[in-house]
Amino acid sequence: xxxxxxxxxxxxxxxxxxxxxxxxxxxxxxxxxxxxxxxxxxxxxxxxxxxxxxxxxxxxxxxxxxxxxxxxxxxxxxxxxxxxxxxxxxxxxxxxxxxxxxxxxxxxxxxxxxxxxxxxxxxxxxxxxxxxxxxxxxxxxxxxxxxxxxxxxxxxxxxxxxxxxxxxxxxxxxxxxxxxxxxxxxxxxxxxxxxxxxxxxxxxxxxxxxxxxxxxxxxxxxxxxxxxxxxxxxxxxxxxxxxxxxxxxxxxxxxxxxxxxxxxxxxxxxxxxxxxxxxxxxxxxxxxxxxxxxxxxxxxxxxxxxxxxxxxxxxxxxxxxxxxxxxxxxxxxxxxxxxxxxxxxxxxxxxxxxxxxxxxx
Amino acid sequence: xxxxxxxxxxxxxxxxxxxxxxxxxxxxxxxxxxxxxxxxxxxxxxxxxxxxxxxxxxxxxxxxxxxxxxxxxxxxxxxxxxxxxxxxxxxxxxxxxxxxxxxxxxxxxxxxxxxxxxxxxxxxxxxxxxxxxxxxxxxxxxxxxxxxxxxxxxxxxxxxxxxxxxxxxxxxxxxxxxxxxxxxxxxxxxxxxxxxxxxxxxxxxxxxxxxxxxxxxxxxxxxxxxxxxxxxxxxxxxxxxxxxxxxxxxxxxxxxxxxxxxxxxxxxxxxxxxxxxxxxxxxxxxxxxxxxxxxxxxxxxxxxxxx
Numbered sequence: 001x002x003x004x005x006x007x008x009x010x011x012x013x014x015x016x017x018x019x020x021x022x023x024x025x026x027x028x029x030x031x032x033x034x035x036x037x038x039x040x041x042x043x044x045x046x047x048x049x050x051x052x053x054x055x056x057x058x059x060x061x062x063x064x065x066x067x068x069x070x071x072x073x074x075x076x077x078x079x080x081x082x083x084x085x086x087x088x089x090x091x092x093x094x095x096x097x098x099x100x101x102x103x104x105x106x107x108x109x110x111x112x113x114x115x116x117x118x119x120x121x122x123x124x125x126x127x128x129x130x131x132x133x134x135x136x137x138x139x140x141x142x143x144x145x146x147x148x149x150x151x152x153x154x155x156x157x158x159x160x161x162x163x164x165x166x167x168x169x170x171x172x173x174x175x176x177x178x179x180x181x182x183x184x185x186x187x188x189x190x191x192x193x194x195x196x197x198x199x200x201x202x203x204x205x206x207x208x209x210x211x212x213x214x215x216x217x218x219x220x221x222x223x224x225x226x227x228x229x230x231x232x233x234x235x236x237x238x239x240x241x242x243x244x245x246x247x248x249x250x251x252x253x254x255x256x257x258x259x260x261x262x263x264x265x266x267x268x269x270x271x272x273x274x275x276x277x278x279x280x281x282x283x284x285x286x287x288x289x290x291x292x293x294x295x296x297x298x299x300x301x302x303x304x305x306x307x308x309x310x311x312x313x314x315x316x317x318x319x320x321x322x323x324x325x326x327x328x329x330x331x332x333x334x335x336x337x338x339x340x341x342x343x344x345x346x347x348x349x350x351x352x353x354x355x356x357x358x359x360x361x
Numbered sequence: 362x363x364x365x366x367x368x369x370x371x372x373x374x375x376x377x378x379x380x381x382x383x384x385x386x387x388x389x390x391x392x393x394x395x396x397x398x399x400x401x402x403x404x405x406x407x408x409x410x411x412x413x414x415x416x417x418x419x420x421x422x423x424x425x426x427x428x429x430x431x432x433x434x435x436x437x438x439x440x441x442x443x444x445x446x447x448x449x450x451x452x453x454x455x456x457x458x459x460x461x462x463x464x465x466x467x468x469x470x471x472x473x474x475x476x477x478x479x480x481x482x483x484x485x486x487x488x489x490x491x492x493x494x495x496x497x498x499x500x501x502x503x504x505x506x507x508x509x510x511x512x513x514x515x516x517x518x519x520x521x522x523x524x525x526x527x528x529x530x531x532x533x534x535x536x537x538x539x540x541x542x543x544x545x546x547x548x549x550x551x552x553x554x555x556x557x558x559x560x561x562x563x564x565x566x567x568x569x570x571x572x573x574x575x576x577x578x579x580x581x582x583x584x585x586x587x588x589x590x591x592x593x594x595x596x597x598x599x600x601x602x603x604x605x606x607x608x609x610x611x612x613x614x615x616x617x618x619x620x621x622x623x624x625x626x627x628x629x630x631x632x633x634x635x636x637x638x639x640x641x642x643x644x645x646x647x648x649x650x651x652x653x654x655x656x657x658x659x660x661x662x663x664x665x666x667x668x
Contacts, residue, residue: 050567052563064563072563072566073566073568073569073570073571074565074569077567078567079563079564079567081560081563081564082560083560085558085560085561085564086561086565087561087564087565087578087579088561088583088587090582097568098565098568098570098578102565102568102569102571102574102578103569104569113482135607146568147567147568150568150569281644
C-alpha cells in the first residue's frame with residue numbers, strides 16, 4: 001500500500017514541454033483517473049511514475065520514499081499497457097509466473113502464487129492456453145494478474161479500454177472496478193474517455209496542455225468545474241458557455257449577453273463575487289439542466305439530435321451556440337424558436353479573461 | 362436440378378481456363394527445373410562425357426549399372442570434401458549468427474553515427490564474391506597486410522604463409538566467408554529484432570527481468586522464425602561455398618580447402634567425367650532438399666504461433 005506524491009513535476013522532450021508542472025497527491029488505496037485530451041501530458045505523468053521516463057525536474061514520492069534513480073523494475077509498480085503487452089509466445093500460466101520466475105522464486109512458491117491469482121481472476125481453466133488467442137477481457141485479466149502477482153503497492157493502467165469496442169467497455173469497466181476493490185491497491189488510470197473516469201475513479205485529475213486543471217471527485221468536477229476548459233471537457237455534451245457582461249437589473253445581477261438579451265438573475269450567493277469581476281464573464285450551465293419556459297433565452301433551433309429517448313436540441317450558432325438535453329421528445333423542430341431557462345442552482349460563472357470559475361463567497 | 366448439373370461442368374471450365382493460363386509458366390518450369398533434373402538423372406547412370414564423341418541423348422549406350430553411385434560411396438576425395446564443407450559450415454554459420462545477432466542488438470538502439478556504420482557494415486555483402494576472394498588472397502599473402510598487422514601487434518616480424526598451410530588456408534577461407542556474409546545475417550536478424558514488440562519488453566522490465574533475462578525469455582522466442590530462416594539461408598548458401606574460396610586457394614594447397622563445389626568444378630572442367638559429376642550433384646541435391654524441407658517444417662510450425 002502506498003500513497004503517491006508528485007511535487008513540481010516537469011518533463012521536457014527537447015524544446016517540447018510535455019508537462020509544465022504537476023503537483024498531485026494520490027492517497028493510499030485511491031483510484032485516481034488522469035483525464036485529458038491526447039497530448040495533455042497524462043501518459044507522460046504515468047510513465048514517470050512507472051520509471052519509464054525520468055522527470056526533467058521535480059520529485060516523485062511513494063509514501064516517504066523518493067523514487068529518483070530507482071529503476072522501473074524495482075519500483076514495485078504494476079503496469080497494465082494499452083494493448084496489455086501479454087507475452088504471446090507463452091501460456092497464461094507462464095505469463096502469470098513471469099515476475100516471480102525472473103526474481104528466482106522457488107518453483108513450489110511460484111505454483112502456489114499462480115494458483116491463487118488464477119483462482120481470484122477466474123483464470124484457472126485457461127492456465128495452459130497459449131496467450132495469443134484469448135479474448136480481450138481475458139487478456140485484461142491476465143495483464144492485471146501478471147502484475148498483481150508481484151503484489152505491487154501501486155497499479156498503473158494506461159488506457160486499457162481504448163482498444164475495446166463500446167459495448168464491451170461497460171463490462172470491462174465493471175470488472176476493473178471490482179478488481180480494484182479486491183486488490184485494494186492505489187490505482188492510477190490514464191484515459192481520455194470521461195465516462196471511464198467518471199464511473200470508476202474516486203477522484204479525477206483533469207489535465208490539458210501539460211497543466212493540471214482540476215482535481216476532485218467525479219461529481220465535484222462535473223458540478224463545479226474549476227475553469228472553462230474543465231467545464232467544456234467534462235460532460236457530454238459539455239457545459240454551455242455564453243460570453244457577456246455583468247449588469248444590474250431590478251431583479252438582481254444578470255449577465256448581458258448582447259443580442260441574446262439578458263440572463264435570468266444570478267443566484268444571490270454568486271452575485272457579490274461576479275460584481276467584483278472586471279470585464280467579461282462566461283455564463284455557464286449544463287445542457288441537462290435547461291427547461292423550456294416562457295421567460296429566458298430566446299433562440300432559434302438549428303438542429304435536433306435524437307439519441308434513443310434523449311433529445312439534444314442545438315440552439316443558435318457560432319459563439320452563442322447552446323445545447324439543451326431533454327429526457328423526452330419536446331416537439332421542437334429546426335427553424336422554430338425556443339425559450340430556454342437554465343435551472344438557477346446549476347448556473348456557473350467564469351471570468352472570461354482568466355477562464356477561472358468565479359466562486360460564491 | 363439444372364443448376365446442380367451445371368456445377369461440375371462449370372468447375373471443369375474453370376480448371377481448364379486455369380490450366381491454359383498457367384501453361385506458359387508450366388512450360389518454363391518444365392524447361393528450367395524438371396528437364397535438367399531428368400537429364401542429370403539420366404546422365405548420372407552412364408559413363409557419358411563430352412569427349413565420348415556422341416550427344417548426351419545417346420548416353421544409354423554407355424549405361425554402367427549404377428557404377429557412378431557405387432564409386433561415389435567409396436570416393437575418399439568426395440567424402441573428405443564433404444567433411445571439409447561441413448567443417449566450414451559448422452564454424453562459419455554459428456560465428457556469422459552470433460556476430461550478426463550481437464551487431465543487430467547493438468543497432469536496435471540509437472547511437473551517434475549509426476547510419477554511417479550501418480552502411481559500412483552492409484558493404485561486404487555488396488562486394489562481388491570473386492573480388493572479395495582476390496582481396497583476401499592479397500591480404501593473406503606472406504608479405505601481406507594480415508602479417509604486417511600481426512607483426513605490429515607482436516613486435517616481431519611475422520611471415521606466415523597462410524594460403525600454403527593446409528590448416529591456415531582453411532581458416533583464411535572461413536575468415537573471408539564470415540567477413541562477407543555476417544552482414545546478411547545482421548540484416549535479417551535486425552529486421553527480426555525491431556519486430557519484437559517494445560511494450561512486451563517494457564512489461565518484462567517492469568516485472569523485474571534484467572536485460573539478459575529479457576533477451577532469453579522475450580526477444581529470442583519472438584525471433585525464432587526469423588532465426589530459423591536466417592540459419593537456413595546461410596546453411597544452404599554456405600554449403601555451396603565456391604567463388605571466394607576458389608580464387609583464394611583454388612581448393613589447395615593440395616586438396617586442403619577442397620569443398621564439394623570445388624571438387625565438382627574440378628571434375629567437370631578438368632576430369633570431364635560428367636556422368637560421375639551428375640551423380641554427385643544429384644546426391645547433394647537430395648541431401649540439401651531434405652535439410653530444406655526440415656527447416657521449412659520448423660518454420661511452418663513456428664508460424665502457427667504468430668508473435
